[in-house]
Amino acid sequence: xxxxxxxxxxxxxxxxxxxxxxxxxxxxxxxxxxxxxxxxxxxxxxxxxxxxxxxxxxxxxxxxxxxxxxxxxxxxxxxxxxxxxxxxxxxxxxxxxxxxxxxxxxxxxxxxxxxxxxxxxxxxxxxxxxxxxxxxxxxxxxxxxxxxxxxxxxxxxxxxxxxxxxxxxxxxxxxxxxxxxxxxxxxxxxxxxxxxxxxxxxxxxxxxxxxxxxxxxxxxxxxxxxxxxxxxxxxxxxxxxxxxxxxxxxxxxxxxxxxxxxxxxxxxxxxxxxxxxxxxxxxxxxxxxxxxxxxxxxxxxxxxxxxxxxxxxxxxxxxxxxxxxxxxxxxxxxxxxxxxxxxxxxxxxxxxxxxxxxxxxxxxxxxxxxxxxxxxxxxxxxxxxxxxxxxxxxxxxxxxx
Amino acid sequence: xxxxxxxxxxxxxxxxxxxxxxxxxxxxxxxxxxxxxxxxxxxxxxxxxxxxxxxxxxxxxxxxxxxxxxxxxxxxxxxxxxxxxxxxxxxxxxxxxxxxxxxxxxxxxxxxxxxxxxxxxxxxxxxxxxxxxxxxxxxxxxxxxxxxxxxxxxxxxxxxxxxxxxxxxxxxxxxxxxxxxxxxxxxxxxxxxxxxxxxxxxxxxxxxxxxxxxxxxxxxxxxxxxxxxxxxxxxxxxxxxxxxx
Numbered sequence: 162x163x164x165x166x167x168x169x170x171x172x173x174x175x176x177x178x179x180x181x182x183x184x185x186x187x188x189x190x191x192x193x194x195x196x197x198x199x200x201x202x203x204x205x206x207x208x209x210x211x212x213x214x215x216x217x218x219x220x221x222x223x224x225x226x227x228x229x230x231x232x233x234x235x236x237x238x239x240x241x242x243x244x245x246x247x248x249x250x251x252x253x254x255x256x257x258x259x260x261x262x263x264x265x266x267x268x269x270x271x272x273x274x275x276x277x278x279x280x281x282x283x284x285x286x287x288x289x290x291x292x293x294x295x296x297x298x299x300x301x302x303x304x305x306x307x308x309x310x311x312x313x314x315x316x317x318x319x320x321x322x323x324x325x326x327x328x329x330x331x332x333x334x335x336x337x338x339x340x341x342x343x344x345x346x347x348x349x350x351x352x353x354x355x356x357x358x359x360x361x362x363x364x365x366x367x368x369x370x371x372x373x374x375x376x377x378x379x380x381x382x383x384x385x386x387x388x389x390x391x392x393x394x395x396x397x398x399x400x401x402x403x404x405x406x407x408x409x410x411x412x413x414x415x416x417x418x419x420x421x422x423x424x425x426x427x428x429x430x431x432x433x434x435x436x437x438x439x440x441x442x443x444x445x446x447x448x449x450x451x452x453x454x455x456x457x458x459x460x461x462x463x464x465x466x467x468x469x470x471x472x473x474x475x476x477x478x479x480x481x482x483x484x485x486x487x488x489x490x491x492x493x494x495x496x497x498x499x500x501x502x503x504x505x506x507x508x509x510x511x512x513x514x515x516x517x518x519x520x521x522x523x524x525x526x527x528x529x530x531x532x533x534x535x536x537x538x539x540x541x542x543x544x545x546x547x548x549x550x551x552x553x554x555x556x557x558x559x560x561x562x
Numbered sequence: 563x564x565x566x567x568x569x570x571x572x573x574x575x576x577x578x579x580x581x582x583x584x585x586x587x588x589x590x591x592x593x594x595x596x597x598x599x600x601x602x603x604x605x606x607x608x609x610x611x612x613x614x615x616x617x618x619x620x621x622x623x624x625x626x627x628x629x630x631x632x633x634x635x636x637x638x639x640x641x642x643x644x645x646x647x648x649x650x651x652x653x654x655x656x657x658x659x660x661x662x663x664x665x666x667x668x669x670x671x672x673x674x675x676x677x678x679x680x681x682x683x684x685x686x687x688x689x690x691x692x693x694x695x696x697x698x699x700x701x702x703x704x705x706x707x708x709x710x711x712x713x714x715x716x717x718x719x720x721x722x723x724x725x726x727x728x729x730x731x732x733x734x735x736x737x738x739x740x741x742x743x744x745x746x747x748x749x750x751x752x753x754x755x756x757x758x759x760x761x762x763x764x765x766x767x768x769x770x771x772x773x774x775x776x777x778x779x780x781x782x783x784x785x786x787x788x789x790x791x792x793x794x795x796x797x798x799x800x801x802x803x804x805x806x807x
Contacts (some may be wrong), residue, residue: 169667173656180655379651383712385617386650387668388641556618557574 162396166389170397178367178401187366188405192359192413197420204424211292218243219261219297222251224284226266233266235308241300255288261297262287274312341442342524348441349522350496353449353515355417356410357492360457363409364402364464365481371398372468373477381559395465395553399546402461410453442524449518452531455538456514460488462545469552469559495519502526507533510541563751564591564614564720568623571609571775583609585775586623591753591768593719596746598766599755600799606775607755608647611724614753615645628720628751641669644713647724654698658689658708661697662715669716676715683711687741703734710741721745723754727761739765759795769795771802778802 178184221242226233237244242261248254251263265284273280285301288294317324336343375381384394464481471477488511494500495515502520507513513534520526552558571584584606591597599607612618614627616636625632628642652661659680666676684690687707692700697708706726713721723742727735743765746752756762762769763783770780779786779802783795790798 166668169664173653173660173664176660177653177655378654379649380653382617382647383650383652386615386640386643386645387665388637388670389668390637560618 174401193416222263224265229271345522349519353518359410359413364406368464369477373471448521458542466549566625570622572621595767596752598762598769601772644718648728652697659693666715
């Protein structure tokens with residue numbers, strides 16, 4: 162393997178690609194700026210909408226309650242809701258968002274409470290998943306819960322029974338895992354998938370441009386006239402795709418990670434302990450990065466082979482879309498909770514990387530699995546590179562236009 | 563020097579079956595001479611030249627370019643040739659200088675030797691005005707000059723031109739033909755394919771009439787005239803092709 166011609170082709174292809182606005186868009190602008198900006202904007206907008214909805218006084222229709230003046234009066238005193246007059250079409254009014262919810266007080270509610278008996282249920286009518294309706298219903302539920310607790314407390318007092326009778330024992334849960342492991346377990350479900358997805362997304366454009374794109378533009382024949390061996394050309398092109406793919410993934414994960422922190426702060430979920438809460442084991446992160454390398458080589462070589470086979474960029478894109486799906490599904494499946502590594506799963510490409518990365522981040526990986534995944538992925542990568550080289554030597558493929 | 567011996571190329575086509583594009587072709591091109599392959603579209607000219615440029619592998623027969631076998635020593639063959647065709651486009655996002663420099667590096671040149679070579683070529687071909695302009699912004703003539711500089715940067719002893727004037731305006735075509743003649747005068751082995759009779763008449767020391775992948779007649783213009791008993795190359799070409807049919 163001669164390094165000089167590979168270097169010459171690699172540097173030229175990188176220069177050529179970086180002058181293309183589409184590469185800059187897909188490699189830098191979209192993952193680094195557009196996606197995080199969108200995430201932050203959407204979160205900020207959502208938190209503003211929720212905040213506004215909570216500030217608003219929701220309309221609640223009162224159904225019944227004529228014989229329960231105490232409860233009705235207490236409801237009317239609530240500042241978070243405004244009671245409106247009863248109407249027969251309350252379900253339509255809720256569906257049409259004219260009112261947030263309706264509450265039905267059963268007959269003889271106050272009397273039953275005074276008598277110390279049990280009444281039929283208070284019914285709350287809502288528009289499921291509608292924000293203002295949910296907030297109104299939460300307000301009502303909170304009201305009735307407090308009222309119930311007060312009545313229970315009063316009844317116990319009347320009967321001289323201590324309050325502790327209601328809590329014979331309590332259950333507490335204590336986390337014994339380190340914050341790094343806890344975060345790793347959570348992040349491990351999504352991070353490997355994100356990295357694989359970004360590697361794929363980053364590789365698509367250069368792999369098409371450097372193969373089918375060159376065929377279309379007529380520059381492939383120019384290049385083939387040079388004395389550089391076909392294998393060196395494929396290796397150089399594959400390295401370019403690999404570089405763009407990895408850079409896209411790294412930039413994208415960093416910027417989206419940053420955006421995630423901003424979003425968490427916005428949502429108030431982090432507080433002062435936010436940085437500690439997101440602590441990740443740096444060794445585990447390095448481990449995941451190392452596992453991703455053969456996977457990125459595999460994807461790059463596979464995409465180069467597909468791009469070479471295609472007659473045009475359009476055809477290459479139509480082949481690569483199903484490949485994306487074929488890669489995304491195992492990448493996502495590997496991160497699912499409850500899926501655990503075994504020797505058979507360690508041989509399924511992409512799925513194995515996603516799964517082992519999850520385990521590495523959670524601090525639950527075993528060396529034999531790590532080595533098997535790493536070795537098998539390099540084997541798949543080598544097969545993909547060999548396929549790309551073989552295609553590059555086939556004249557029926559090179560001159561297939 | 564180029565030597566083809568029983569050179570044959572057969573393509574497999576799903577619809578047409580086995581297609582013989584080049585059929586047991588023999589010819590020899592000498593240094594300092596221009597050898598013309600004259601034929602209609604689909605006659606086998608491009609396939610024949612692609613075989614010599616090692617872009618395709620022969621199905622049978624053999625060929626040597628500058629003493630190197632096109633199959634066994636393909637990389638050495640490519641290092642010895644400058645190949646120019648309508649299908650050899652330029653990188654639109656690179657400048658004229660960068661394209662020529664890139665191919666110089668691919669041929670193993672670098673440093674001051676490469677810079678001196680490029681400066682010389684850009685001066686000779688009058689390209690300095692647009693040396694730093696991107697190729698996608700160049701006119702057809704400028705592109706053709708850049709392609710010529712690209713083929714010449716490593717000073718190859720053998721030049722292969724596949725219909726180099728296709729799609730060019732009269733003035734650009736004229737300058738390309740002048741450049742081909744200059745290559746011949748400079749002692750390079752030149753093989754040149756065309757379907758334009760006047761180009762072959764003007765440039766070629768030897769003309770081979772090719773049709774259906776076979777060379778039907780070969781010789782200097784004088785020899786072809788004497789053999790056919792006709793003056794015009796066009797008449798000779800038509801007669802030769804019709805006799806074969």
